Amino acid sequence: MKVLLFHIGRDRYGLPLAGIVRVLPLLELKQLPLTPDYVAGLMDLHGTPVPVIDLSRLAGLPAAAAQFDTRIVIVDYRAAGGATHALGLLASQVRGIADIDPQQLEDSGVATAPFLGQVASDADGIVQLVELAHLLPPDVRALLFQDASAA
Amino acid sequence: MFKDLSIKNKLYLGFGSIVAIILILLGVAYNSFSRLSEANAWDRHTMEVLVEIDKIHNSILQIQVETRGYILTGNETSLTPETDEAAVLSQLTQKAIAMTADNKVQSERFRKIDQLTSTWGKEWINPLIEKRRALGNAPGATETVARLLPPAGSPGLVQANKLLDEVAAEESRLLAERTATTAKLQETMLLTLALGGLLCVVLALGISYLLGRSILGPLNNLTDAVGRIAGGEQNARAAILSRDELGKVTEEFNRMAQTIQDNQANELAATNSLRAKVDSLLEVVSKAASGDLTGKVSITGSDAIGQLGNGLAKMFENLRSLLNNVQKAGIQVTTSATEIAASARQQEATGIEQAQTSVEILSTTKEISANTSQLLKTMEDATAVADYTTNATAEAQNNLKRMDSTMQHMVSATDSINAKLAALSEKASNINSVLITITKVADQTNILSLNAAIEAEKAGEAGRGFSVVATEIRRLADQTSVSTWDIEQMLKEMQSAVSASVMGMDKFSEEIRRSVGEVRQVAEQLSSVMDQVQKLTPQFDAVLQGMQSQAIGASQISDTMMQLNDATQQTVESLKATSEAVHQLQYAAGDLQSSVSTFAVNI
Numbered sequence: 001m002k003v004l005l006f007h008i009g010r011d012r013y014g015l016p017l018a019g020i021v022r023v024l025p026l027l028e029l030k031q032l033p034l035t036p037d038y039v040a041g042l043m044d045l046h047g048t049p050v051p052v053i054d055l056s057r058l059a060g061l062p063a064a065a066a067q068f069d070t071r072i073v074i075v076d077y078r079a080a081g082g083a084t085h086a087l088g089l090l091a092s093q094v095r096g097i098a099d100i101d102p103q104q105l106e107d108s109g110v111a112t113a114p115f116l117g118q119v120a121s122d123a124d125g126i127v128q129l130v131e132l133a134h135l136l137p138p139d140v141r142a143l144l145f146q147d148a149s150a151a
Numbered sequence: 152m153f154k155d156l157s158i159k160n161k162l163y164l165g166f167g168s169i170v171a172i173i174l175i176l177l178g179v180a181y182n183s184f185s186r187l188s189e190a191n192a193w194d195r196h197t198m199e200v201l202v203e204i205d206k207i208h209n210s211i212l213q214i215q216v217e218t219r220g221y222i223l224t225g226n227e228t229s230l231t232p233e234t235d236e237a238a239v240l241s242q243l244t245q246k247a248i249a250m251t252a253d254n255k256v257q258s259e260r261f262r263k264i265d266q267l268t269s270t271w272g273k274e275w276i277n278p279l280i281e282k283r284r285a286l287g288n289a290p291g292a293t294e295t296v297a298r299l300l301p302p303a304g305s306p307g308l309v310q311a312n313k314l315l316d317e318v319a320a321e322e323s324r325l326l327a328e329r330t331a332t333t334a335k336l337q338e339t340m341l342l343t344l345a346l347g348g349l350l351c352v353v354l355a356l357g358i359s360y361l362l363g364r365s366i367l368g369p370l371n372n373l374t375d376a377v378g379r380i381a382g383g384e385q386n387a388r389a390a391i392l393s394r395d396e397l398g399k400v401t402e403e404f405n406r407m408a409q410t411i412q413d414n415q416a417n418e419l420a421a422t423n424s425l426r427a428k429v430d431s432l433l434e435v436v437s438k439a440a441s442g443d444l445t446g447k448v449s450i451t452g453s454d455a456i457g458q459l460g461n462g463l464a465k466m467f468e469n470l471r472s473l474l475n476n477v478q479k480a481g482i483q484v485t486t487s488a489t490e491i492a493a494s495a496r497q498q499e500a501t502g503i504e505q506a507q508t509s510v511e512i513l514s515t516t517k518e519i520s521a522n523t524s525q526l527l528k529t530m531e532d533a534t535a536v537a538d539y540t541t542n543a544t545a546e547a548q549n550n551l552k553r554m555d556s557t558m559q560h561m562v563s564a565t566d567s568i569n570a571k572l573a574a575l576s577e578k579a580s581n582i583n584s585v586l587i588t589i590t591k592v593a594d595q596t597n598i599l600s601l602n603a604a605i606e607a608e609k610a611g612e613a614g615r616g617f618s619v620v621a622t623e624i625r626r627l628a629d630q631t632s633v634s635t636w637d638i639e640q641m642l643k644e645m646q647s648a649v650s651a652s653v654m655g656m657d658k659f660s661e662e663i664r665r666s667v668g669e670v671r672q673v674a675e676q677l678s679s680v681m682d683q684v685q686k687l688t689p690q691f692d693a694v695l696q697g698m699q700s701q702a703i704g705a706s707q708i709s710d711t712m713m714q715l716n717d718a719t720q721q722t723v724e725s726l727k728a729t730s731e732a733v734h735q736l737q738y739a740a741g742d743l744q745s746s747v748s749t750f751a752v753n754i
Contacts, residue, residue: 002608019610023601025594065654068594068632071601096625097604 003129004073005098006091008059013116014100014127018118021074021086023094026066038143040090045074051144052088053135056075059113064092075132096103100127155394158366165362169355176347183340190333197326200257200749203247204319210240211268211308218276222283222296230280237272244268257321260314322728352442369397373404383413428456435463439655444471472753478747485740490734495733499726506719513712520705527698534691537684544681551674558667565660572653579646586639593631600625 004023029041029052038057042049052072054062064070071094076151077087105118108128114137117129136144156164214236220229244265251257279296284744286292334386369392388408389401428450436445444467452462608616 002604004605010316017605020605054597068590069597071598094601097601097622150562 001100001102003100003127005075005095005127006055006071007093007095008056009034009061012095012125013055014089014120014129015073015075015089015132016129017097018026019075019097019110021076021151024072024074024088025072026090035143039144040088041070041100043088045086045088048086050074050086050088052090054090055130056090057062057094058115058135064090067092069093069095069126077132077135077143079145087144098122098127105129157395158240158397161362161365161395165358168358169351172351172354176351179343179347180340183336183343187333187336187340190329190336191461193329194326194333197329200247200250201319201322201326203243203250204315204322205249205263207240207243208315210236210243214240214272214276216347218279221280223293224294225283225286225288228571235277240268241265255404257318260318262508264311264314264318267307267314271305271307271311274307324438344515345441347729363391366397369393369401373397373401376401376404376408379655380408385415392397393514432456432460432463434468439467439470439622444474445751445752446615470750474747474750474752478744478750478752481740481744481747485737485744488737488740492733492737495726495730499723499730502719502723502726506716507725509712509716509719513716516705516709516712520702520709523698523702527695527702530691530695530698534688534695537687537691541684541688544677544684548674548681551670551677555667555670555674558655558663558670561663562660565656565663569653569656569660572649572656576646576649576653579642582642583639586642589631590635591640593628593635596628596631597625600628 002017004017004020005014008074019028024045027043030041032039032051038054040052040054040057040063043052044050054063056062070090070092073089073091073094075087075089077085079085083144100120100122104120106120108116109123114134115131117131119126119128121127217229217236221227244261248258248261248265251261279299282299283296285291286295372392373389376387379387385408388405391398391401415617432448432450435448438444438446446467448460448464448467451457452460600621603624604618607618607621610617
């Protein structure tokens with residue numbers, strides 16, 4: 001299973017390639033008032049507005065610094081209703097693609113943030129997978145994708 | 152009262168007291184001794200009575216023994232020993248009665264004993280003997296007679312023995328009593344002797360001390376007074392402490408001391424009056440000796456002192472008239488000598504003044520000559536220095552010109568370096584912009600590779616090969632990024648080095664510009680100095696020539712002045728000799744006058 005590697009704080013996390021649409025450089029974002037602080041803003045993807053979530057803020061850490069390898073990863077976010085939406089994730093230190101053997105994946109066994117899943121070890125340390133399905137709590141999801149819930 | 156006694160009486164009284172005390176002590180001791188010996192005699196008497204009692208007892212026992220012997224044996228020899236025991240017993244008893252004549256009770260007892268024993272002899276002993284004799288040598292005679300004897304002895308004898316014991320007990324009691332009395336007497340006597348002896352010694356010592364004091368006190372007093380008179384204290388007297396012989400001696404001594412003091416006072420008064428006269432004469436004479444002849448002799452008369460006064464008065468009168476004449480002559484001589492000395496002194500002063508003036512002129516001339524020579528030398532040195540300065544200045548000017556041109560070259564070189572550095576900085580900026588482009592491209596490539604990998608993954612098996620290519624592209628992009636970053640760092644370092652160099656060069660060229668200005672200024676100053684120095688040299692030469700001629704003139708003046716000075720010195724010497732002679736004359740006249748003037752002649 002191939003994953004895109006990035007950092008939240010000092011730790012490495014993996015996002016499965018299957019869920020990723022595109023990787024984009026850091027763009028100017030429109031601020032979204034009255035949303036939780038981990039919602040970084042709204043971006044323009046070929047004329048379509050896409051909300052962007054700051055993964056560092058989501059994990060309870062300070063906002064990711066804007067560096068040369070800070071990227072916006074566009075993913076297909078599958079809402080509860082089954083509708084798919086494009087969602088931007090602000091990830092720092094995007095280092096590349098890694099191939100993880102599914103055999104090595106283990107449950108972390110620790111009740112942590114809901115979007116963090118199984119873990120695997122390699123030469124550089126532990127990589128924890130990010131589960132897109134549990135990324136947003138229902139109220140935020142309702143806040144961000146009102147069209148879908150209405151539809 | 153004791154003080155009024157004579158020494159003889161004092162001695163008699165003292166020693167008599169001691170003898171009396173000793174006699175009293177002896178009397179007491181004798182009394183004690185006689186009482187003691189009496190007590191002892193009584194002791195002995197009691198002992199003798201006791202011995203008598205023992206003898207009486209013995210005699211009774213002897214009679215009993217003889218009787219029993221005869222009764223047992225019937226032998227007559229037993230009854231007739233050498234002594235008649237009955238008579239002995241009677242004698243002893245009589246003696247005991249005689250001995251105890253002083254004690255009625257005892258002598259009564261002894262009389263009773265005598266009666267009882269004589270009764271016992273008659274009533275018991277003699278009948279027994281008669282019976283035994285009558286029985287003769289008949290068998291059982293002994294038993295027969297023996298049975299006649301009472302079992303407890305004859306009552307008379309028992310009574311006699313009892314009385315004897317009583318007497319003995321009485322005597323023993325008396326003995327004990329008397330012995331106690333004797334011991335007490337002895338003790339008393341010892342005590343008396345010891346206390347009496349001690350008292351005797353103490354009294355004797357006291358009397359001796361009193362005697363000694365009463366004799367030695369006045370003697371010491373007298374000795375003290377004698378010592379004080381000998382030491383010069385004439386009014387010292389001894390106090391009269393007693394009215395004995397020593398008191399009289401002290402009184403006589405005091406009178407003698409008074410007489411001596413009176414005599415000495417009289418003598419002193421006579422001496423003083425004589426001394427006053429002599430002193431008055433001496434005063435006049437000593438005044439005359441110190442030169443004052445105005446003293447008047449007031450002592451006249453016909454005695455030795457008066458005649459001496461008259462003679463002295465006449466002698467003083469003669470001396471006064473003589474000295475008056477001498478004084479007048481002396482004053483005249485002194486006046487003349489003083490006048491001569493004054494004129495000589497004036498002449499000498501003039502000569503000395505002249506000599507001093509010529510010496511001053513000479514020294515001034517010499518100084519001028521020396522100064523001129525020194526000045527000449529200094530001028531020569533100055534000329535040489537001026538020449539040297541001219542040459543050195545010219546050389547320095549040439550050097551400065553060369554330095555100036557070198558500085559100019561340096562300024563132009565610095566300017567060209569600055570221009571080149573600016574070009575370098577611009578180039579570096581260009582490179583930087585290129586690098587930014589490259590970085591952007593690399594970043595884009597990186598994203599592209601990521602997206603390519605994602606697409607390849609989505610394509611599944613068909614995209615496998617593409618995935619490899621995407622990975623490769625990403626690797627290239629990473630390498631480009633790293634290299635670009637390196638180049639960027641180097642470029643930054645280069646740019647900072649270039650800007651530091653530019654700044655350094657700017658500072659350097661500024662310094663050089665300032666130096667050039669300073670060098671130019673120095674060169675200008677030097678050339679003006681050189682002009683001045685070159686103008687100086689001919690002036691120095693003119694001064695030098697003038698100085699040389701002046702020096703020659705000064706030395707000539709100096710020589711002439713030397714000759715003049717010598718002549719003046721000689722004049723002054725001769726004037727001094729004259730002055731000295733006049734001085735001596737003046738001193739002589741002065742001496743004469745002062746000698747005479749010490750005598751005061753006016754009355």
